[in-house]
Amino acid sequence: MAVKQQKTHFNSIELDYEEESPLIEYNRLDINELEDGDYYSGKPELSNVETYSYDNDGKEVTKHRIHLILIDNEEEEYLDIRINLKKPEEIQKRIHHKSKLYxxxxxxxELENPGVTQDMNIIKxxxxxEFREFINDLSEMTIRVKTEFSKDFTYNTFVVTQVKA
Known part of the structure; x- marks a missing residue:
């Protein structure tokens, strides 16, 4: 909604009104809080790429990610799935089959064309x-939590089981 600008001495200031997200008041769930085989449904939103830094034993590490959020308005909660990226760019290359982006x-x-990725193990x-535009236009997405085991740790990923336009 565009707001009519009032005349002022401060020409560099631009004001506007944005709807506040209900997520501010909602309970946030992380995918690792769910169990293997659990299903979760909600209105999906795929975020823009974000870059963040953290301290790792005195060394600053910079990472990039997007968030797939499934909003359950009835329960006033949302599932936040953090998806790590290699670079802070919209075009991602060489996505490994064990990643959440894959x-x-x-x-x-697979929902659109079952079997299409059957013999594949990498996204070039x-x-x-393109995916953000598609996902953000959906009314609902359902995922099934899948627990993965590596030699160093256990983590949850997911399988998209259903989408609704």
Whole structure:
């Protein structure tokens, strides 16, 4: 909603009104709080790429990620799935089959055309903007939590099981 600007001495200030997200008041769930085989449904939103830094034993580490959020308005909660990226760019390359980005992209492709990714284990290139536009226009997405085991740790990923326009 555009707000009519009032005349002022401060020409560099631009004011506007944005709807506040209900997520501010909602309970946030992390995918690692769910159990293997659990299902979660909600209105999906795929965020823009974000860059963040943290201290790792005195060394600053910079990482990039997007968030797949499934909003359950009835329960006033949302599932926040953090998806790590290699670079802070919309075009991502060489996505490994164990990554959450691979799970998201191939899961959506499998719903459209079952078996299309059956013999594949890497995504050579993906445009996040294309997937964001598709996902953010959906009314609902359902995922099934899948626990993965590596030699160093256990983590949860997901499988997209259903989408609704």
């Amino acid at each position: 799970s998201l992209c191939c899961g959506l492709m 290139k993906v445009d996040l903007g």
